[in-house]
Amino acid sequence: MINPDRLLQRFLRYVRINTAADPQSQAYPSTESQRELGKMLADELTQMGLTDVVLDEHAVVTATVPSTIDGTAPTVALVAHMDTSPEAPSESIDPQVVESYSGGDIPLPSGNAITVSGCPDLEKMIGHTLVTTDGSTLLGGDDKAGVAIIMELAETLVENPHLPHGPVRIVMTCDEEIGHGTDKLDLQKLDATVAYTIDGGGQGIIDVETFSADAMTLIFRGHNIHPAIAKDRMVNSLRAASDFAASLPRDYETPETTDGRDGFIHLHDIVGGVGQTRVELILRSFDSEQLSVYADKVRELAEQATAAWPGMKLQCEVRRQYRNLADGLAKLPESVSLAEQAFENLGLPCQTAIVRGGTDGSQLTEKGLPTPNLSSGQHNIHSVLEFASLDEMVISANHLVELLKLWSEKRV
Structure with missing residues (x-):
């Protein structure tokens, strides 16, 4: 159902835009390139046929995929951030596609290499399509993998109105990497019961606790x-x-x-x-x-x-x-249990985990909107050895389809 080729092309298109946040800037967004990506995403959402697409003055993008069910189901928000880390080079990103990864270290054009010893998860990715850079810049999979997954999911839902789901809010934020991802979000206007950030590493991981x-x-x-x-x-x-x-x-x-x-x-x-x-x-x-x-x-x-x-x-x-994500998630246990159930329904393993960092979900949860963090196929983030797995991105998108179905069975 999810179109892997289209998802890959989205991802390649997005990562080529250098959207590194600037921690010294007093502006919001801290870099205008984030607005450039926001305009691209807003245009694509409009072309999908969504009618309430907004690119606001802060470059935050929001839209809604309308409900396809009878009755009233909880509104689910899906959140990703458009900015990338300022802690590694990000000019002139040149993505490299490794099709059907055969194992072993991955040499990069710069002379760097992604090694199995440096990233043992590679041993689980034989046969995957991987996306790297040339080894001189980061990739930006944190969090353009999440951006691409949500965008592809939105188009899939529009193309397949038989898929059951309640209202789905699409939210693309700025400046998450410098701690300001949710500064300009109006939660009353968002009006969601639960949210998920698609901003985690690997596959099948539900982050339920973060650093404060x-x-x-x-x-x-x-x-x-x-x-x-x-x-x-x-x-x-x-x-x-x-x-x-x-x-x-x-x-x-x-x-x-x-x-x-x-x-x-x-x-x-x-x-x-x-x-x-x-x-x-x-x-x-x-x-x-x-x-x-x-x-x-x-x-x-x-x-x-x-x-x-x-x-x-x-x-x-x-x-x-x-502050720690766990404190607020306890107020809505279904935010985690339904994510686990969706993986089980798909016959896929999953695990809850702690993350030694934070997400937009940390702040959203603290503000009253429970927001676990879900995997998006990112690896070696904030590094010139960063890469993403297209196969894991597809699994993430399919998981969201099932998760939205489960939320649609709840009534408010």
């Missing part, structure tokens, strides 16, 4: 003066920032040293000069209360580094990002 997350900015302010006359006058902010960075834990509480349910403090950006240096960190834990402990530790270390350099000044800011 805060961001932290430190600004070390010194005093710059010509080095020839700097004695007893220069206060070098780079020195304090460097001391602070060196004082952070090295063997624990870092992304490089944790897994499972362990949280971390992640130093990810230092920008500045003698007069002022800005340090950016993210704090992550499955226990929301642990975030304040991490923030206190960062602040204490920053104050110690500042005190070591007379005349240095420090500014600290903590920003709330999102």
